[in-house]
Amino acid sequence: MIKKLQLTKESVIISAILLLAAFLRLYNINGFLVFLGDEGRDVLTAYNILHGHLTLLGPTSSVGGFFLGPFYYYLIAPFLLLFNYDPVGPAVMIAFFGILTVYFVYKITNEFFGKPAGLFASALYAVSPLVIQYSQSSWNPNLMPIATLILLYLLYKSVNNRKQKYFFIVGLLYGICMQLHYLEVFVGVVILLYTAFGIYKLNPSKSKNIRMILQSYVSIFVGFIISFSPFLLFEVRHNFLNTRNIIMFIFASKDAGPGGNYVTIVFTVLFRLFARLMVDFPLAQDLKLYSITILIIWGAVGVLIGIFSIFALFKIKNKQMFYLLLFWLFISILLFGFYKKQIYDYYFEFLYPLPFMLFGGGLALLYKNAKQNPVKKSIILIIFFLLFLFSLYRADPIFKQANHQKDQAKTIADFVLSKTDNKPFNFALITGGNSDYAYRYYFTIENHPPVTILNPSQDPMRKSVTSQLLVVCESLPCSPLGYSLWEVAGFGRANIVGSWNVSVVKVYKLDHYTGY
Numbered sequence: 001m002i003k004k005l006q007l008t009k010e011s012v013i014i015s016a017i018l019l020l021a022a023f024l025r026l027y028n029i030n031g032f033l034v035f036l037g038d039e040g041r042d043v044l045t046a047y048n049i050l051h052g053h054l055t056l057l058g059p060t061s062s063v064g065g066f067f068l069g070p071f072y073y074y075l076i077a078p079f080l081l082l083f084n085y086d087p088v089g090p091a092v093m094i095a096f097f098g099i100l101t102v103y104f105v106y107k108i109t110n111e112f113f114g115k116p117a118g119l120f121a122s123a124l125y126a127v128s129p130l131v132i133q134y135s136q137s138s139w140n141p142n143l144m145p146i147a148t149l150i151l152l153y154l155l156y157k158s159v160n161n162r163k164q165k166y167f168f169i170v171g172l173l174y175g176i177c178m179q180l181h182y183l184e185v186f187v188g189v190v191i192l193l194y195t196a197f198g199i200y201k202l203n204p205s206k207s208k209n210i211r212m213i214l215q216s217y218v219s220i221f222v223g224f225i226i227s228f229s230p231f232l233l234f235e236v237r238h239n240f241l242n243t244r245n246i247i248m249f250i251f252a253s254k255d256a257g258p259g260g261n262y263v264t265i266v267f268t269v270l271f272r273l274f275a276r277l278m279v280d281f282p283l284a285q286d287l288k289l290y291s292i293t294i295l296i297i298w299g300a301v302g303v304l305i306g307i308f309s310i311f312a313l314f315k316i317k318n319k320q321m322f323y324l325l326l327f328w329l330f331i332s333i334l335l336f337g338f339y340k341k342q343i344y345d346y347y348f349e350f351l352y353p354l355p356f357m358l359f360g361g362g363l364a365l366l367y368k369n370a371k372q373n374p375v376k377k378s379i380i381l382i383i384f385f386l387l388f389l390f391s392l393y394r395a396d397p398i399f400k401q402a403n404h405q406k407d408q409a410k411t412i413a414d415f416v417l418s419k420t421d422n423k424p425f426n427f428a429l430i431t432g433g434n435s436d437y438a439y440r441y442y443f444t445i446e447n448h449p450p451v452t453i454l455n456p457s458q459d460p461m462r463k464s465v466t467s468q469l470l471v472v473c474e475s476l477p478c479s480p481l482g483y484s485l486w487e488v489a490g491f492g493r494a495n496i497v498g499s500w501n502v503s504v505v506k507v508y509k510l511d512h513y514t515g516y
Helices: 002-026 037-050 071-082 088-113 117-127 129-133 140-161 164-177 184-202 206-227 229-237 241-252 262-279 284-289 292-313 319-336 345-351 353-369 374-395 405-418 437-445
Strands: 426-430 468-473 494-502 505-512
Touching: 002 088, 002 117, 037 071, 037 088, 037 437, 071 088, 071 140, 088 117, 088 140, 088 353, 117 129, 117 353, 117 374, 129 262, 129 374, 140 164, 140 184, 140 319, 140 345, 140 353, 164 184, 164 206, 184 206, 184 319, 184 345, 206 229, 229 241, 262 292, 262 319, 262 345, 262 353, 262 374, 292 319, 292 353, 319 345, 319 353, 345 353, 353 374, 405 437, 405 468, 405 494, 405 505, 426 437
Parallel strands: 426 468
Antiparallel strands: 468 505, 494 505
């Protein structure tokens, strides 16, 4: 009877956590979702897929000029259709998977660390401002937390059960993960090392170990090839274009490889992993908003949480669980040291659940060791609730100002179309770092896409140049005449026949210069 009561109490708590997670991710998601060039490109591709234009390629990488696999595009397409081509549909999908991640953090932490570790970890993960930020927009890296968590959990089960069909599923899932972001290469190293190390530790026979490890690698490889096959098919048909670009990026680019202060990078990444996720420590550009004293205390809390979490890792009695989490954390951190360019928060998404699992496990261990000491238990619960309430305060969407990027893009696109007189038009975007896909998506679903100006070698008769050019200026002040951007320069010498302030941009209408 007591056991049943405890189960019911735990179920109520995790249900409340999931409801809170859902509220924080779905409240006003239409206003908070990011909808810029990358997001516009993705929904435009999904729209084309729904209209019969299939693809073997996915999104392009942020550096290196190579592409991912197409899994993400095919995943968001049904949600785009379900929401009648409103880009909020794929964002709701991401939010749903974000909520589901909270549940998996709870279940897996329970199994690895025991109760109430799962409740501590899932509650803190549910309210983490950084986690929530990347759970509200449709973007391929935003699926990495749940995909990586499930992948590595199944890897743990595969090593312990030693069944080849489980390793095959691990390979299938890894093929999907590699289509979300190439940082999943780090996870590939974890898979290889943990598979070999875990099997070696479970079997005393050296010859049997080698055979099982090789069989496991083959099963993983076959599964990976199957789920990664669309991308591989493209590569075969196009002389391994992306593969060659990736190799050039690794060995010839200044964007990756040994260099810089390796130790500094590693410790900075380790600090950010815990401080940014657990206590929302500000980014470098926001440090000026706070006093030195506040920043020292804030950073110290992040460091203490990191040290405590690593301490909790080394208290895991199940060695298979210990090795998995150890490899996941430290191999990933050490590999980051070889990356020489700026490391963004979303690069850590394949690690997002881990700090919460470790910290939740540490709190649960302290809570258990407190036994019947009410003072110690109260202190532990106070620490937890202070962190929980601080994150909830920082994440609270009710008092935050929404960006309304999706509505702004639609308003601007609709205005541009209203100035075309329903005639063919060329289009250009002058911006500091965005692309024009968000606008082009709305042009497309309104069945009035702009005509792309082709290179003279492709279009010697200049049939792709229409009688009007609509220019959106996101960078103000702006003067489109004589601008070097191809979409403007390719139109030729022009006159400005109209200009309007619309939302946060300025729209210009140009026609061809006549000499008068």
